[in-house]
Amino acid sequence: MKRREVLSVALGTLFAAAGVWAVAAPHTQVRRIVARKFTYLPNVVKLKKGVPAVLEFTSADVVMGFNCPDFKIRTDIIPGQVARVRFTPDRIGTFVYLCDVFCGDGHEGMTGKIQVVA
Secondary structure (H helix, E strand, O other): OOHHHHHHHHHHHHHHHHHHHHHHOOOOEEEEEEEEOOEEEOOEEEEEOOOOEEEEEEEOOOOEEEEEHHHOEEEEEOOOOOEEEEEOOOOOEEEEEEOOOOOOOOHHHOEEEEEEEO
16 A cells, blocks of 8 residues: 555544544533623523533623532633633532622522523
8 A cells, every 4th residue: 555545544544533423422502691780691591411511601791700509610700701611410400500799789689590401
């Protein structure tokens, strides 16, 4: 076999293997959430169990926080920046998240839910 043929076969095998891996890998669930006084939009996030997820937060007005104790995930949400939280939901149910950075009167009611389904 010529060098070019060997290289072609090797690259073909590599790309075929990569294609199989890409098909077998689960897709990432991306959910965009806007935090603004005194709510998250949307305030209910639906995810599938066992599928990696990325929550992307932006703030419309002031610094806020995101905390979901059941999944042990949290981040600060700073105006003008995107805050990303990566995790894989490992159980089915409804889990509350909340703002854990005081953002003014009404802060205590700033909550949302993550609903994880099969």
